[in-house]
Amino acid sequence: MKDETKYDDLYRLRHSAAHLMAQAVGELFPGVKYAIGPPIEDGFYYDFELPCPIREEDLERIEEKMREIAARDLPIQREVLSREEAIELEKRLDQPYKLELIRDIPENEEISFYRQGDWVDLCRGPHVESTGKLKHFKLLHTAGAYWRGNEKNKMLTRIYGTIWPTEEELKDYLQRLEEAKKRDHRVLGRELGLFMFSHEVGPGLPLWLPKGAVLRETLMEFMKAEQTRRGYLPVVTPHIGNARLYERSGHLQTYHSKMFPLMRGEEEDETYVLKPMNCPHHIMIYASELRSYRDLPLRLAEFGTVYRYEQSGELTGLLRVRGFTQDDSHLFVTPEQLKEEFKGVVDLMLYTLRRLGLEEYRVRIGVRDPKDDKYIGSDENWEAAQRAIIEAVQDLGMDYEIAEGDAAFYGPKLDLMVRDALRREWQMGTVQVDYNLPERFELEYVGEDGQRHRPIMIHRAPFGSLERMVGLLLEHYAGAFPFWLAPQQVTIIPIADRHLEYAQRVRAYLQEAGFRVEIDSRNEKMGKRIRDAEVQKVPIMLICGDRDVAAQTVSIRKHGEGDLGARSIEATIAYLKELQES
Structure with a gap:
């Protein structure tokens, strides 16, 4: 396991830059309401409720004010207040979003603030010692963002920026951003005649043109051939399913915000859903007959199209869509087979990345957050599933990171975080271990001892989705695909x-x-x-x-x-x- 601390020097630098920007915005736009401002991959952002609309040209003014505050070299000092003092402070400053955040802080946790000069912000930290440490930064663009990501809440203004330890690193990053604009898969997809979107069809629903369809088919044929070689069996399932099926799986209760509204025909007594996942359908195929231990592992594979109701403001070309096709598979295994089958899936994922020319990646293991109640199943099942993933990865000699709270609601998972030609990171390829859905659906097999036993499920998708994979490859290769993959060779x-x-x-x-x-x-x-x-x-x-x-x-x-x-x-x-x- 990688021994990395979340709060490294770059994290502190970017966290502090977000505060620097917030202070600058406050000095330029009196009456601003502050929301949140975290560091992110390659930079930072801060969300504001502003008294007037902000334009892209205002970024230069904000950036200049940031340089002025940085030049003051203000000490950045941590203060801990009681809950009553914190509430009183934010009421005096008229900061409603901060008051809401304070109410969500557990009673037994410290409430800390960071002060630089006359400006103070609710924050856990950590930060650099003073504003004078913040030198090599650039504001990038603005965007809209709902408070707490909920479209029922107020739309805020988000300002993105980046900061680096040296001027050279900043210049290198800005050059990579310019190159990324040239590689934008939305532009390349249009220029190369691969796909399109239509308002008449609906946002987030791509239409594949002939060349794009050939590209999709080429990827599918590659994966189908490799799956056949590895003992997978093809299945096909419908695009909709009975709501009761998804209620039993737990999707209807835990995933409803990402699902399209339920459907009910005028003469039907049944309610249906557009499927957000393929798993319940594959479970029904497994359950269609009593299985023996001799039938396992059973590897069912489908290029299944699923539908998820993503917020319109978050749709991004092929990278975030509402209808997409997964190279989905579900393996039903005995406990004795679990580790080797899991390692076999990881091997397939790594082979796929090599064939696609994506050689640089890191391994992230998503485990549940014990404080979150969204997860289904017993503690024993979760501990067994998480232990199986970690032991398999250790057997393979792979470095990995633990991401608490990043598990699926039914089981922990391993994600491959891939870097492209511009060293941007993409989450591509996932594999999950699931003790819980077999239990909810009372799946069984007859063991060598003649008794009924519960199988374990492995969920996996090496591409993730065809849409996202094509978007990644378009930007990675700037549209110049390898010969085997090119729609027109x-x-x-x-x-x-x-x-x-x-x-x-x-x-x-x-x-x-x-x-x-x-x-x-x-x-x-x-x-x-x-x-x-x-x-x-x-x-x-x-x-x-x-x-x-x-x-x-x-x-x-x-x-x-x-x-x-x-x-x-x-x-x-x-x-x-x-x-x-x-």
């Missing part, structure tokens, strides 16, 4: 109309060999057609001219590398197969 460009028939024969040979090939025979100059193929990030271009027809060759151009020379059709197919397998 080859463009054939005949120089003149007289070369079109030969180009069509070449295409037939390549398609028969299994490649995705198009011919660009538009009435455009060859240079423009080459440039267009480069813009579309097609991996390989094959140019056909008089010499190629005579010699039965094609001239190969590779995206980003240029001319590779002429080769025979047989040699070209061999070269493409090498690319496909690499």
Whole structure:
């Protein structure tokens, strides 16, 4: 397990920068109401209720005021107040959000404030010693944010910023942000003709265009082939289910805020839900017959589409949608099989990341928060499930971090946190151990002793979802996918109309060999057609001219590398197969 403290130097720096920004906003906008301002990955933010709308151009004024306060080198001092003193202070300062936070602090916890000059804020800390330590920062953008993430609450103004220990690190980060804008999967998806969104269809519901559909199918075929090799069995389940099924699973009680409204037909006595998860459907398949220990492990796999009612303000291209397809699977195992099956799932997840060119990751184990009442099942089941995950990861020799409160409501989980080409982190691939749903559904198998026993479930999704995975890969590769994954692998460009028939024969040979090939025979100059193929990030271009027809060759151009020379059709197919397998 990694020995990392949450409150490292960078955490303190960013936490303090959030306070610095809040003080600056208060001096520039008298009457501001403060909400929360935590450090986050690569920066910080603070939520405000402002007396007037804030514009992006106001960020420069706030940033300048922050530099002025930093130059004062104000000591940042911790103060502990009694509950009565804290309430009195926030009432005097007219800070209703802070009063609400104070009411939520347990009676036995200290209530601490941090003061810098005349400005004071309710905060657990920790912070740097003085505002003079805060030097290399930049405010980035604003956004709307509901108080406490609840759309029934007031919409606040959130200001994001970043801060780094050195000027060089700040410049490097800002350059990466600029590069990220160029790689925005929403822009690339439109430019490359992969997917679209329509207000008429509804927000958060992507429409896959032909090239995007090919990309999806390629990913699905890869995973299906690998799952078959590893003993998974395909199943298909409907997009809706009886509400009673989801009441029994616990989703209706613990996950209702993320579910679409219940449906009931005029002549129906039953209520239905758009499924937010595939698990209850797979459980019903398991329960359709009495299983023997000889049938286990039973690995059921489905590319199942699910629906979750995400808030409209949180929808982000393919990364946060309302309808998405999971590479979902549920393994039903005996206690003796649990650890090895779990390790087999982790092996599949790591193999998937390697094949996709995502080599850098960290392991996060989500366990329950014992103070939270959202979790179902007994303490014994939770302890057994958490112990199984930790022991399996230790057997694999992997470093890991524990994230308390990050478990699913029915069981602990392991997430792979993947870094992309810009060193941004994505949560991709998850596997969960579940003692509780088999118990709720009274699942059984007949053991070697002839007695009935309870199986254990493993939930897993190496991609997470096809939508999120495509979004990640688009930004990771800036749209220039590896050859095996590219929706269009080859463009054939005949120089003149007289070369079109030969180009069509070449295409037939390549398609028969299994490649995705198009011919660009538009009435455009060859240079423009080459440039267009480069813009579309097609991996390989094959140019056909008089010499190629005579010699039965094609001239190969590779995206980003240029001319590779002429080769025979047989040699070209061999070269493409090498690319496909690499």
